[in-house]
Amino acid sequence: MAWYHLFSRPPVLEVDQAWRLQRWKSLPTPDIQRELDEIRILVIDVETSGFSLRRDQLIAIGASTIVNGRIQLHESFEVILKQASISSKENILVHGIGKSAQENGLDPVEALLRFLEYIRKDVILAYHVGFDLPMIDKALKKYLGVSIASHTWLDAAFIAPIIYPDYARTHKTLDHWTSLFQIRNMSRHNAAADALATAELMLKLMRETPDDINLRRLYSLQQKAIRVHKELHGNSAI
Numbered sequence: 384m385a386w387y388h389l390f391s392r393p394p395v396l397e398v399d400q401a402w403r404l405q406r407w408k409s410l411p412t413p414d415i416q417r418e419l420d421e422i423r424i425l426v427i428d429v430e431t432s433g434f435s436l437r438r439d440q441l442i443a444i445g446a447s448t449i450v451n452g453r454i455q456l457h458e459s460f461e462v463i464l465k466q467a468s469i470s471s472k473e474n475i476l477v478h479g480i481g482k483s484a485q486e487n488g489l490d491p492v493e494a495l496l497r498f499l500e501y502i503r504k505d506v507i508l509a510y511h512v513g514f515d516l517p518m519i520d521k522a523l524k525k526y527l528g529v530s531i532a533s534h535t536w537l538d539a540a541f542i543a544p545i546i547y548p549d550y551a552r553t554h555k556t557l558d559h560w561t562s563l564f565q566i567r568n569m570s571r572h573n574a575a576a577d578a579l580a581t582a583e584l585m586l587k588l589m590r591e592t593p594d595d596i597n598l599r600r601l602y603s604l605q606q607k608a609i610r611v612h613k614e615l616h617g618n619s620a621i
Contacts, residue, residue, distance in 0.1 A: 394528050400492060404527055407499045413506060415535055415598045419589050420452035422598060423505045424537070426585060428577040429515050430478040432470035436514070441522040442466065442480055442488075444498055445574025447582040449508075452589060454582050460501045461575040463488035464522070478572050491526045499527075506598065508537040510557045510581050513618070535598070539581055539588070541608045542601065546588045560584050 396404065413422055427446040433439035441464060448458040463480060465488035475481055488494070498519075509515040520530050543560050544551035554560055557580065561568055566583045570576035592601065 394492070394526055396492065396527070400496060403496050403500065404529065407496075407503070408529070410504045412504045413535070415506075415602065418597050419592060419601065423503075424449040424508050424582075424585065425502045425505055426508045426578050426582040427502075427515060427519075428509065428574045428581060429518050430480060430572070430574045431518050432466075432474055434514070436517045436521070439518075440466065440470075441518050442470065442478065442485065443574045444494075444519065445576070445578040446498075446501065447575075447578045449582055449585060452586070454579070454586065459575060459579070460498070462494045462497060464491045464494045465489060478574075479570075491522065495523055495526055499523075499529075499531075502531070502534075504534065506535045506537060507531070508539060508581065508585055510539045510577075510584075512536045512538040512540075535602060537585075537602065538605060538609070539584055541605045541612070542588055543584065545601075545604050545608060546591050557581065557584070 425446055425448060427444060429441060429445075430443040431439050431441055443461070443463045446460040448455040448460075450458075463484055466485040469475075469482050469485050470480075489497075516532060516536060520532055523529050523531060539557075539560070540555075543554065547554075550559075550563065554563060557577065558571075560566075561580050561584060564584065564587045566580055566587075568576055568580040596604070
């Protein structure tokens with residue numbers, strides 16, 4: 384824990400906000416012994432003001448839901464957080480969230496409470512968890528004083544090479560994998576669109592996952608792959 388967290392004051396919430404947060408904290412965690420097609424998986428993607436985990440801020444979260452091996456389009460999620468300062472023009476060109484949208488975004492406390500209520504305590508999937516998780520957690524700690532690091536996180540960037548080892552050396556990005564499986568992404572670098580594309584990728588992977596690999600086993604294989612990656616490359620691209 385960084386020294387400044389020891390002296391930072393917890394955020395002050397309104398009574399209703401505190402009650403909603405406490406209700407989320409009390410939710411049960413899922414059974415990770417279950418089969419992949421029996422669980423609810425939240426597939427998320429973020430847009431930020433840049434790529435520095437220390438300096439940059441969370442701008443938007445997009446998410447899709449996989450339930451029982453199917454994408455539930457009616458359960459998708461998207462929110463833009465109101466920004467105290469607008470990101471650079473170069474950054475806006477990447478994600479397309481302009482000055483007006485950032486200025487008129489949802490209050491961060493409300494936005495993040497809605498996000499927690501959406502994800503509950505369920506399994507979360509992202510492409511490169513090592514970026515998405517710290518950026519979301521940074522905002523959650525600042526505005527709500529909580530973390531979701533204890534959730535079960537799956538990383539499609541490591542699961543895909545496990546299921547398709549022949550492509551492990553050549554396919555490094557989400558674009559590589561979506562191109563391989565001919566998954567269309569109508570709005571690249573839009574959080575909701577990227578989350579949906581990642582969800583479609585996960586369905587492809589789930590269909591090829593051996594029957595004897597449940598959630599716990601897949602998570603264990605992923606963690607082993609991450610450890611090997613760190614030994615070979617350090618923490619880069621995690």
